[in-house]
Amino acid sequence: MCSATEADSRDWTTLGRGTRLTVWTAVSRWNGQLIMAKVEVYSSMFCGFCYRAKKLLEKKGVAFTEINVMANPARRAEMVQRSGGRTSVPQIFIDDQWIGGCDELYALESSNKLDPLLQPAT
Numbered sequence: 001m002c003s004a005t006e007a008d009s010r011d012w013t014t015l016g017r018g019t020r021l022t023v024w025t026a027v028s029r030w031n032g033q034l035i036m037a038k039v040e041v042y043s044s045m046f047c048g049f050c051y052r053a054k055k056l057l058e059k060k061g062v063a064f065t066e067i068n069v070m071a072n073p074a075r076r077a078e079m080v081q082r083s084g085g086r087t088s089v090p091q092i093f094i095d096d097q098w099i100g101g102c103d104e105l106y107a108l109e110s111s112n113k114l115d116p117l118l119q120p121a122t
């Protein structure tokens, strides 16, 4: 289980400071080296599509930052702006590239195009 809310990742970063093994944060690192792309999931509670999208990422062992737009209208506005006007959740970004929602995430996985996107930019 490698997912983290933003609050969690801050806490974990603090916990990990000074230790040799840096704990999993929202951006996956091993001894400071980036080993996976940055993944962001804008979501809300009671959202089956969000649940499915997060399940796939968790199954693949992908660390991601979850942004709850229901609790934070400013972040919803940010999501709409970054996704070109989409209002539905989830909206998913990999290394700041807009991926789409749950259906698009599963389509990428089915066509074997998701893993290359999850590699860290070199």
Ligand SMILES: N[C@@H](CCC(=O)N[C@@H](CS)C(=O)NCC(=O)O)C(=O)O
Binding pocket: 046, 047, 048, 049, 050, 087, 088, 089, 090, 100, 101, 102, 103, 104
């Ligand atoms: N095809 C979209 C469906 C997403 C969707 O319908 N999400 C619902 C919540 S579970 C939603 O945000 N509805 C409100 C809206 O469309 O503005 C996906 O795969 O992500």
